[in-house]
Amino acid sequence: MRGYSIFSLARNALSGHRNWPAAWRSPEPQPAYDVVIVGGGGHGLATAYYLAKEHGITNVAVLEKGWLGGGNTGRNTTIVRSNYYLEPNAHFYEFSLKLWEGLSAELNYNVMFSQRGVLNLAHTPGELEAYQRRGNAMRLNGIDAVLLSREAIARAVPLLDCSDAARYPIVGGLLQPRGGTARHDAVAWGYARAADARGVDIIQNCEVTGIQREGGYVTGVETTRGPIAAKKIGICVAGHSGVLAAMAGLRLPIESHVLQAMVSEPVKPVLDTVVTSGAIHFYVSQSDKGELVMGGDLDGFNSYAQRGGLRIIEHVVEACLMLFPSFSRLRLLRTWGGIMDMTMDGSPIIAKLPLEGLYLNGGWCYGGFKATPGSGWVFAHTIAREQPHPLNADFTLERFAEGSMIDDKGAGAVPWAQ
Amino acid sequence: MTRAPALCRGPNDGGGRTVLLIRCPWCGAREETEFAYGGDATVTRPDPARADAKAWHDYVYVRANPKGPHHELWYHAAGCRRWLRVTRDTASHAILACAPVGPEPR
Numbered sequence: 001m002r003g004y005s006i007f008s009l010a011r012n013a014l015s016g017h018r019n020w021p022a023a024w025r026s027p028e029p030q031p032a033y034d035v036v037i038v039g040g041g042g043h044g045l046a047t048a049y050y051l052a053k054e055h056g057i058t059n060v061a062v063l064e065k066g067w068l069g070g071g072n073t074g075r076n077t078t079i080v081r082s083n084y085y086l087e088p089n090a091h092f093y094e095f096s097l098k099l100w101e102g103l104s105a106e107l108n109y110n111v112m113f114s115q116r117g118v119l120n121l122a123h124t125p126g127e128l129e130a131y132q133r134r135g136n137a138m139r140l141n142g143i144d145a146v147l148l149s150r151e152a153i154a155r156a157v158p159l160l161d162c163s164d165a166a167r168y169p170i171v172g173g174l175l176q177p178r179g180g181t182a183r184h185d186a187v188a189w190g191y192a193r194a195a196d197a198r199g200v201d202i203i204q205n206c207e208v209t210g211i212q213r214e215g216g217y218v219t220g221v222e223t224t225r226g227p228i229a230a231k232k233i234g235i236c237v238a239g240h241s242g243v244l245a246a247m248a249g250l251r252l253p254i255e256s257h258v259l260q261a262m263v264s265e266p267v268k269p270v271l272d273t274v275v276t277s278g279a280i281h282f283y284v285s286q287s288d289k290g291e292l293v294m295g296g297d298l299d300g301f302n303s304y305a306q307r308g309g310l311r312i313i314e315h316v317v318e319a320c321l322m323l324f325p326s327f328s329r330l331r332l333l334r335t336w337g338g339i340m341d342m343t344m345d346g347s348p349i350i351a352k353l354p355l356e357g358l359y360l361n362g363g364w365c366y367g368g369f370k371a372t373p374g375s376g377w378v379f380a381h382t383i384a385r386e387q388p389h390p391l392n393a394d395f396t397l398e399r400f401a402e403g404s405m406i407d408d409k410g411a412g413a414v415p416w417a418q
Numbered sequence: 419m420t421r422a423p424a425l426c427r428g429p430n431d432g433g434g435r436t437v438l439l440i441r442c443p444w445c446g447a448r449e450e451t452e453f454a455y456g457g458d459a460t461v462t463r464p465d466p467a468r469a470d471a472k473a474w475h476d477y478v479y480v481r482a483n484p485k486g487p488h489h490e491l492w493y494h495a496a497g498c499r500r501w502l503r504v505t506r507d508t509a510s511h512a513i514l515a516c517a518p519v520g521p522e523p524r
Contacts (some may be wrong), residue, residue, distance in 0.1 A: 242483035253479035255458075256508070301438075301455045302508045304485045309437045311451055344479045400479040401471065413478050416455065 001197030003108050023189060024196035029203050032229035033061045035383060036221055037236055038208045038244060040064025041073040042184070043361055043368065044236035045191035045202070046376020047383070049107075052198035054377070055384035060200045061230075062192075063223060065207035069188030072238045075306075075338035076369040077261050077295045079274055079285065081118040081179035082143055085134045088394040088406050089347060090141045093367075095391055096374025097178060103373055109190030111182050112288065117273040118179030119148070119157070121323070123168045127279060131174035138176070146175045159270060159324050167322045168280055181274065181285055187372055211247040211358070218248070218357040234359045234383050239304065239339025241362035248355055253344045253400050254363050255415040258303040259295070260312050262335035264327070266290030275323070282319035291333060294320055298340065300416045307337045340365055345399075346418035347406035350379055350392040359383050360397070365418055438506075441516050444498040456491030458482070459503050459519075485509050491519065 002008060002021055012020055035051060037044045040062045051057045064070075080100050082093035104110050122128035128147075135145035153173050154162040162170045192202055203225070210222035211233065220229035235244045239256045266289050276283035281297040296316040299308040313335055321328050343349060343363035348371070350361050361379040364371065374391070381389040388395075399405055411417040438450035458481050464473040488508045493501050505515040 240485070242481075243485050246482075246484075251476075251480045251482060253481070255481050255483050256485075301450075301506075302458075302483065302488050302490065303511065304509045305511050307511075309450065311437060401475045414457075416457075 001108075001193065023193040024202050026204065027201045029061060029063075029206065029223070029225055029228050030201065032220070033201070034059040034230070035232045035234065036060075036228060036230035037062045037234045038221065039071075039236035039238070040068045040188075040192070040202060040204060041071050041236065041238065042069065042187045042191060042372035043238075043375050043379070044234070045188055045195055046372050047234055047236060047361065047379045048200045048202075048376075049191050049195040049198070050376050050380035051384060052195060052200055055380060057384055058199035060195075061228065062195070062200060062202045063206045063208055063221070063228070064202070064204045065224075067204055068192050068202070069185050072338045072340075072368060073184055073188045073372075075261065075336060076184055077283070077285070077293050078181045078184045078287075078369060079118065079179070079283070080113065080182055080370040081176055081274075082370070083118065083120070083134065083138060083145065083174065083176045083179065084408055085137050086406055086408050087141065089408055090138065090143060092374055092378070092391045092395075093370065094141065094143050095377070096371050099373035099377065100182065100370075101178075103182075103187075103190070107190035107194045109186060109193060111186045111190055113180065113182040114288075115178050115180040116285075117175055117177045119153070119273055119275050120174045121153070121170050121275065121277045121279075122172045122174070123170060123277065123279045125171060128172040131172070135174050144176055144178050146177060148173045148175050157271070157273060157275060159326050160275065161323060161325055168277070175273075179274065181287075183288070184369060187369075191376070208244065208247070211244070213248065213355065216356050218355055230357075232357045232359065232383055234361060234379060236361045236379070238362065238364060238368060239341050241341045241360065245353070245360070248353070248358055250353060250355070252349070252360075252363075252397070254341050254349075255302055256304055257298045257300070257340050257342050257416055258305060258308045258337045259298050259340045259366065260308040260316070260335060260337045261293065261295040262313060262316065263287070263291035263293050263333050264330040265333045267292075267330065277319065277323065280319045280322065282316060282323065284320060284324070292320075292327065292330065298342070298416050299337075303337075304339055305337070306339060342415035342418055344413040344415060344418075345405035345407040346409050346411065348375070348395050349397050350375065350382060350395045351388065351397050352382065352386070353397065438511060438513065440492060440502070440504060440513060442494050442497060442500075442502060443516060443518055444500060445494065448494070448497055452494060452496040454493040454495045456493055456501065459489040459491045487514060
């Protein structure tokens with residue numbers, strides 16, 4: 001791999017930028033691989049990269065039904081944070097956040113990770129106390145957390161309506177200063193380029209249509225480009241986890257739901273942090289292009305359709321204007337939906353499935369993007385060593401039967417309430 | 419049944435991105451905002467006298483989660499307050515059937 005640097009930029013500028021090499025090859029699929037990763041989003045590509053780099057397993061293919069990062073990797077709202085209360089989630093997401101902090105250098109690819117802080121607003125004293133409890137838990141786990149007063153929030157985010165007249169008055173908030181945003185496409189492209197350089201075959205426009213089994217073992221996959229044999233198969237398909245599991249005759253504690261997001265027209269910098277409100281189901285940040293990136297809650301019914309209803313868009317916009325009245329003159333530029341694989345406790349499943357050679361990385365609910373580096377790291381470990389990394393040892397499929405759920409929200413077995 | 423006005427037509431009705439339109443057998447075509455979702459209608463509560471832990475686990479946690487026709491429960495909270503069994507295609511949001519749950523009212 002030719003490294004990207006100031007020198008390569010200068011060299012290519014001399015030839016008018018016409019001679020940059022392709023960032024990755026597009027090989028024809030081989031008949032067999034040691035490991036086949038299904039899904040060429042951030043998680044699948046990160047898994048392939050760490051399989052090659054940390055475990056020396058390079059006879060690997062990543063199969064993507066569309067184009068790289070064209071699923072949830074390109075549909076999320078790019079927020080990175082580790083502000084969790086329960087220990088398994090806290091340790092895992094904090095490990096992932098630490099990988100984010102070195103990711104651009106690691107991949108020789110600018111993922112534009114911007115630690116602009118993630119602020120959770122509290123609208124009642126009770127909510128603020130809950131945030132205080134969460135912040136204390138985070139600090140005990142070595143994660144940064146700062147409790148802010150209303151006055152401090154008004155200084156930090158001047159456009160926020162912190163007045164007494166606000167429909168949902170702001171009484172304080174919890175800030176994770178090391179949280180922030182990243183450029184989602186760059187994460188997929190950076191991992192793809194780095195994995196390709198270590199020998200991983202990245203095969204786009206190749207949809208997996210079946211999983212071959214013999215006895216209790218997987219032996220390969222059927223694809224739209226023919227059968228491919230594999231000793232091990234890793235599933236990283238987000239919303240389609242249940243569809244892939246069904247190909248192997250398995251059912252999961254997962255439902256697929258649509259989550260919408262939207263952006264305003266681009267404006268000059270007005271918001272330099274991520275602002276969220278759990279109580280009114282809303283979050284917003286400003287992209288480097290200047291668009292306000294906003295999202296809210298699930299539409300609330302099973303869906304694979306990648307689009308949702310107007311009522312959620314209305315809710316998000318209403319919530320936005322209650323918090324930021326000055327945004328009322330902006331036009332909405334674009335809305336879209338992505339399919340979340342919602343587990344029954346709100347936490348992911350990164351584990352071996354009850355079929356030899358088959359592994360699942362899924363159940364990401366709303367949290368998949370920020371987990372990308374950590375998820376790839378522990379999933380590669382799980383596949384290579386055939387046992388979980390300590391950081392994903394609790395994210396099992398069996399935890400529901402064992403009563404050891406990781407329910408950060410405490411909502412019970414209702415996927416659309418997580 | 420008359421076709422809903424354009425603004426009410428949802429993704430299930432060949433219209434734009436608006437709302438689901440659920441044809442309640444008692445109230446007629448109503449927007450999804452009148453309803454509360456009740457989830458997969460195919461899971462059935464095991465017999466407490468006989469069920470083992472696995473049967474309860476499967477009932478509480480495990481779902482078929484199909485991409486395609488899905489039998490599901492909706493509660494007409496802002497209407498007749500009856501539970502309905504709706505068959506909806508999860509890939510297109512098209513509503514294929516809508517029937518009452520439980521015995522017919524007199």
